[in-house]
Amino acid sequence: PDDGVFLHDGGRIIARGSESAPGGMVTLHTDNGRLVMDPGSLIDVSAGAQGDAGVVTLQAPAGGVSPEGSLSGTAQGDGIGGSFVIDTDQMPDISALNAKLGAGGFSELSDIRVRSGDTAVPSGTTVRVHHFKLAADSGGINIDGVIDASADAGSGTVDLYGGKDLTVGGNGFIDLRGKSGDSNGGEAILSSAKGFVNLDSGGGINASGSGAGHGGAIRLRALRDGGYNVKMDLRGTITGVSNLTAEAVRVYDDVTAFSASTLSDWDADNQAYMANVQIIKAFLLQNLRRMGGLSVQRVHLLPGIEVRNPGGIAMDKDLDLTSWRYYGEPGVLTVRAGGNLSVKANLTDHPTSIYNLSGSGGLPSWALNLAAGADIGAADYLTVLRGQGDLVIEDQKLVYTESAPVRFASGKDTLIGTGLKPSYMINNTLSYNLASYSGSIRGDVGRDLGISGGSIETATGDIDLNVGRDLVLSLKKVSNVNMLGAIRTTGIPISGSTQYWNYGGGGNITIDVGGSVGNRTADGTFLTALNSRAWDQPYMTRQPYKWAVSYTQSSLYSPTEGLAAMGGGDVVVRAGGDFLTQAGTFGQADNGDLIIYAGGYVNGRFLNTRGRLEINAMSNFGVV
Secondary structure, three states: OOOEEEEOOOOEEEOOOOOOOOOOEEEEEOOOOEEEEOOOOEEEOOOOOOOOOOEEEEEOOOOOEEEOOEEEOOOOOOOOOOEEEEEEOOOOOOHHHHHHHHHHOOOOEEEEEEOOOOEEEOOOOEEEOOEEEEEEOOOOEEEOOEEEOOEOOEOOEEEEEEOOOEEEOOOOEEEOOEOOOOOEOOEEEEEEOOOOEEEOOOOEEEOOOOOOOOOOEEEEEEEEOOOOOEOEEEOOEEEOOOEEEEEEEEEEOOOOEOOHHHHHHHHHHHHHHHOOHHHHHHHHHOOOEEEOOOOHHHEEEEEEEEEEEOOOEEEOOOEEHHHOOEOOEOOEEEEEEOOOEEEOOOEEEOOOOHHHHOOOOOOOOOEEEEEEOEOOOOOOOOOEOOOOOOEEEOOOOOEEEOOOOEEEEEOOOEEEOOOEOOOOOOOOOOOEOEEEOOOOEEEEEOOOEEEEOOEEEEOOOOEEEEEOOOEEEEEEEEOOEEEEOEEEEOOEOOOOOOOHHHOEOOOOEEEEEOOOEEEEOOOOOEEOOOOHHHOEEEEOOOOOOEEEEOOOOOOOOOOOOEEEEEOEOOEEEEEOOOEEOEEEEOOOOOOOOEEEEEOOOEOOEEEEOOOOEEEEEOOOEOOO
16 A cells, blocks of 8 residues: 555544634645545634634655645634645646645745755746745746735745756746835745756846835845856846845855864855956846846845755854955855754854944844754755754854844754853843844754753844744753743834833744743653743832843843843744743833743743733643
8 A cells, every 4th residue: 555644535634723722733744655635635724713824734755745635724804824834746836736725725824845856836827925935956946927925014025945947937026015004025035056046037026115114135045156157147127125135155065063274265265256246246237127226235245155064063163254254245154964063162243343233233244044954955955854953052152143144943953052141232241142133033943942041032133933842941050040041032222212121123033832832840841930030120220210121141130031022022922732931022112912822731921011912722821
């Protein structure tokens, strides 16, 4: 008999939402067999009265996925539509799947990975989804139809990763517009691992904002083509973009550790290549139609360094990228370890003094991509192999960039130790391990995310994490104070005020966890964290005292720990198991919502200053 997963005629998997919970998560996976949904079968993650639909994931990378049955992920009211993820062997074009997803209401996310052969969005096909990702590991991608990620609220995304050529054809169009109010345009990544990124004449990308909203950002990524070129051919139209980045990548294979000579070689290679920056930019732009305010000054050629090894990589040499500038431009560093990736030294870029940073957005800095258990053959450079590779940031070690995004992924666990006090942002006392001032942080963890006394932190950048099993926030002694692991955004001074209680503009925190959230003990149970000094404090000023979240770290005090938007911003957590920690949205200048969905128990400490507080438990409150 066939090996695999088979949902036959009449077979139904129902994970609908309820009055108080979104639709569920359904994952079907086979490593070597087929995954077949026969006609007459059904997977349903549609919303209940709560409004939001759930997620369907179908994975059969060797034998392929045949989704001939019905899929339902419809939202209710103003809720969020369904999300769909597929990993299959071949799919020459996505039109049939796209029609099925559209009919089923999967309007939030469509994530398609094709392991072999080319794939396409053919002419006459329109994809309408807020977030769209398409990857062809060993083949090319042709976009001759329309990808519509525009939205009234803006901020849609389109990510395209070709193993070979990636082409937006003459009829192809990517729509990332913000459509109402002051919404921002969205973002797109167009990347080719080995081929060209092509925007043919007649093809286009529009990322215009609406009203006072700003235009979106487009990032192109391809290999360098000799010393005077990059594998990109741009002949179409790009409209309304606030920032266009072309990353010209050089790959360094079989790197097991960082050394002084290795780092020096990388810098020298970048210097030599970027000496031709004006020639390369002129070539890139000579046939490109730039509309809607996309000036030459908003087009940036960045040197990309991709470091990879089939086994582990030890980052055991400090790498301060602050002085690594090439005619004023920073770069992009991507580290792909097939095994464990160990951060044993500091990786930083801090071009602005902390005394000049307050209230600003920061200067351009290096983007950082870290992958443990990397699938070296994948077109998406952050794809990892399930169950392979830990990312470890050791005690007192730091990954930080001022304004660019930080992306990380691990096939197994991501483990973060105690933080470092580098005095790069906010103040001189806060410590952190994985941080950016105004850049976003996005992580995809295959198993557990463990933070022991340290933190993932931004000031204004968003934090978006997907954790396969548990989010474990552990206590660890730092400067004689037991500190709980934290994920937090601090906000920044606004309206000229530097007092902590007036901070605003903080980033949002969004976390999806397959298992539980909390502090796990040696016997595997979870405990809540109720340390008052790691929550809030009064600040002594003229009467009356001013209350605020805690920004102080010393031998007597801890900064706010757990999950916290300290100066504005939302916190949204969806956990399949229990939620057993502290979480708060503390902003007094900005509204911030605190929303928690737990498939099990809820027991912890919660605060919402200005905004909506919503806590949903499928089991009990306050009882474990």
